[in-house]
Amino acid sequence: MSIKVATRAHIPVLANETVEALAVQPGGRYVDCTLGAGGHAAAILEKSTPGGQLLGFDADPEAIKEAKTRLEAYKYSTLLLNENFVNLQAICLKYDFFPVHGILFDLGLSSLQLNSDERGFSFQHNSPLDMRFSPNQEVTAADIVNTYSETELAHIIRTYGEEGYHRRIARHIVQKRPIETTSQLARIIGQAVSIRRGRIHPATRTFQALRIAVNHELENLEVALKQAIELLGFEGRLVVISYHSLEDRIVKQFTRQRAREEQPRLRLINKKVIIPSEAEVQRNPRSRSAKLRAAERIITQSEQYMTTEKYSFSAAVEGTGWRRPALLQKLRRTFAAAI
Numbered sequence: 001m002s003i004k005v006a007t008r009a010h011i012p013v014l015a016n017e018t019v020e021a022l023a024v025q026p027g028g029r030y031v032d033c034t035l036g037a038g039g040h041a042a043a044i045l046e047k048s049t050p051g052g053q054l055l056g057f058d059a060d061p062e063a064i065k066e067a068k069t070r071l072e073a074y075k076y077s078t079l080l081l082n083e084n085f086v087n088l089q090a091i092c093l094k095y096d097f098f099p100v101h102g103i104l105f106d107l108g109l110s111s112l113q114l115n116s117d118e119r120g121f122s123f124q125h126n127s128p129l130d131m132r133f134s135p136n137q138e139v140t141a142a143d144i145v146n147t148y149s150e151t152e153l154a155h156i157i158r159t160y161g162e163e164g165y166h167r168r169i170a171r172h173i174v175q176k177r178p179i180e181t182t183s184q185l186a187r188i189i190g191q192a193v194s195i196r197r198g199r200i201h202p203a204t205r206t207f208q209a210l211r212i213a214v215n216h217e218l219e220n221l222e223v224a225l226k227q228a229i230e231l232l233g234f235e236g237r238l239v240v241i242s243y244h245s246l247e248d249r250i251v252k253q254f255t256r257q258r259a260r261e262e263q264p265r266l267r268l269i270n271k272k273v274i275i276p277s278e279a280e281v282q283r284n285p286r287s288r289s290a291k292l293r294a295a296e297r298i299i300t301q302s303e304q305y306m307t308t309e310k311y312s313f314s315a316a317v318e319g320t321g322w323r324r325p326a327l328l329q330k331l332r333r334t335f336a337a338a339i
């Protein structure tokens, strides 16, 4: 029964752990880069009341509609935009929404997308091979499957799907083209790889690979992480929840590298990844592969000269900080100089 509920609505993964890792505080300013159905955003807003503000992104217009409904009660403290987080920095600058106390990425796709019988993310539904997060993107999964060379397909399936049978699958795909639907593709992969790996369907990894390629997921994450660090105020927190090893590797390397530099800009909050409890996995099976990493923006030696006062966000918030125009202006000036 609980599984049925979980597959329909999107249940936020590691919600309490996320709010804690972001160190959400009343009056804080937060960016949710992956709004989805707005579950994490709601938890952040609840904890940052009074005075909290949230700027939310999702590339998927359907997600924005869903999140707007869910966050109706917070409409005066939220700005929810149908944007790709690869533009994180430009958008925060445009809306003068920096520095911020916390930035969240809850990567991958939502249950709304996975369960849709039109979007092509899952072979459980027969639908056109689309897989785009946004209808504005040009390239669909069908374009990749039907026009890429066998070598290119094998490369995508191996790199993004970590699929050992990449060559065999690519060969079968090329032989059976054109392929228009998810069911057709799943059947062809099933014929190429007749071995089942436990409960995992042979098409799972290829579908993941195509989705990552269609949405440039890994490239976008790398770009956005670099931007995020520029937007965080001192003591601001970066939290990333990832669902497969490739994403997690990027986050791990990025945060570790920034924490080990000669002038470190990040401090790791959790050296070991945070994973869901058994109870959460039972309640929400989608959470089983989740890994949460968190880091805090620290002030470097070269940044210390910029301000004589401790440029601390908790200090700014105390005493209704963000609502004091003079303090806000000063913080923005100092921050703009740092970017």
Ligand SMILES: C[S@@+](CC[C@H](N)C(=O)[O-])C[C@H]1O[C@@H](n2cnc3c(N)ncnc32)[C@H](O)[C@@H]1O
Binding pocket: 010, 011, 012, 013, 033, 034, 035, 036, 037, 038, 039, 040, 041, 057, 058, 059, 060, 063, 083, 084, 085, 086, 106, 107, 108, 109, 110, 133, 220
């Ligand atoms: C796992 S869901 C987020 C769920 C959300 N935290 C909640 O509690 O409902 C991931 C969302 O991120 C969005 N997304 C993925 N990559 C994106 C990108 N580069 N830019 C903007 N949104 C993105 C997807 O469209 C999807 O809605």
